[in-house]
Amino acid sequence: MSYPSVRKAVFPAAGLGTRFLPATKATPKEMLPIVDAPLIQYAIEEVAAAGIEEVIIVTGRGKRAIEDHFDLSFELDYFLEQHGKSHMLDSTYALLDRVQISYVRQRQPLGLGHAVACGRRLVGDEPFAVVLADDLIHATPSCLAQMVQVYEQHGASVVAAQRVEPAQTGRYGIVDGEPAGERTVRVRAMVEKPDPAEAPSNLAIVGRYILTPELFDEIERVNPGSGGEIQLTDALVALLAHQSIYAYEFTGTRYDAGDKLGFLQATVEYALRNEELGDRFRAYLKGLAAGL
């Protein structure tokens, strides 16, 4: 059986980024750089590698830098051309040739579920991906490409999942499920941020989803939770009552780059992998470690 393909991805990027203040006071956290590119560029590369060509970014106040980053920059382009340095923006412009980006505004940060719903008109009635750019995932094939395969197998919503330390379940949505193929479980229940003693497992949902369009109806029905926020997990739980959802334990490394420690880990590991900098940076770290 063939299912409608996943052609669109929603990027909620209207959160306040409070864990990274003061850096995120006037700069969107999605624009924080890992080595030399902003987080959101890595995430859009990831969806492009999964064959997705339409990107919908949900922005809010103070997020104009994201739109500017993915636009032409006449002055800078002219300057780089004059100085024989045009190649410095090659990867960004090559990405823009592969995806079409639209923007929609979330006027108030009313939660991740609400942000996803802001993309409804642009998504329409078809399956779509949701990508949280501050979850940076290094994987080959890309995490979303792996998930598209799982979606194509089951024709149902798929959430990315990762095993976490049992003590950390209180920071994630946690899945209870039964095995349904390689690295895949069919979700029985989802619990938002349970205490370790109450967690049904240590399988945590991270920031990649492939969702059926019926999810939008569930978001509309969800009652706002604490702080007036509309949670995506609540809508997923409601969807589970009448559709299957699968959790897929992707292969690869995830960095919580919206958190200071996760951001530092990502910076170090991406710098070590970087062709131009890797060797020098490794030597520097070795020298540093010797002196510790």
Ligand code: UTP
């Ligand atoms: P987070 O839980 O990381 O919240 O949101 P946040 O506000 O961005 O950051 P902290 O926790 O205060 O540091 C998860 C994702 O959902 C988006 C965020 O931009 C992030 O990508 N989001 C969250 C919205 O777009 N709108 C919201 O109202 C809430």
